[in-house]
Amino acid sequence: MKAAWSTPAMLAAALLFGAAAGTAQAESAGEKLFKQQCAACHAVTKDAPIGAGPNLLGVLGKEAGKMDGYRYSAEFKKGLEGQKWTPELLEAWLTDPQALASGTYMMYKQNDAAVRKSIIEYLATVK
Ligand code: HEC
Secondary structure (H helix, E strand, O other), X not given: OHHHHOOHHHHHHHHHHHHHHHHOOOOOHHHHHHHHHOOOOOOOOOOOOOOOOOOOOOOOOOEOOOOOOOOOOXXXXXXXXXXXXXXXXXXXXXXXXXXXXXXXXOOOXXXXXXXXXXXXXXHOOOO
């Protein structure tokens, strides 16, 4: 019955099954949120091409503005130079980047504390 598998309906069924199997690998809430809200600009895997923003692999504990290969804005450097990324600093950053570095390129703001917390917890796991 080789022919049956080549019909679009069977192919769709196979794809759906594949997608369901994928989500079974428990993606955390934070990872999901990161993909929705940050991944358009930030990669978190080694050697990923640099996007609109710096690669955030291992960012917690690092000094701000030191991710390889990224050209930060002068405003970012002025606002954050010498500071280390702690959960507290990230919390302030995601709440309002412009408040820490007026004029920074990062156009993002998150008012929901639960969302910020989830994303920060996820970032602590990518290292
Ligand atoms: C629209 C693009 C965009 C989105 C969306 C975005 N960022 Fe950024 N982010 C940037 C840019 C651009 C910079 C560099 C800022 C500069 O140089 O002024 C940056 C910088 C950062 C830094 C500083 C890293 C370092 O190297 O010191 C962190 C941390 C960060 N972003 C986290 C996040 C997180 C977490 C999210 C999602 C909740 C997010 N960003 C969403 C564009 C974005």
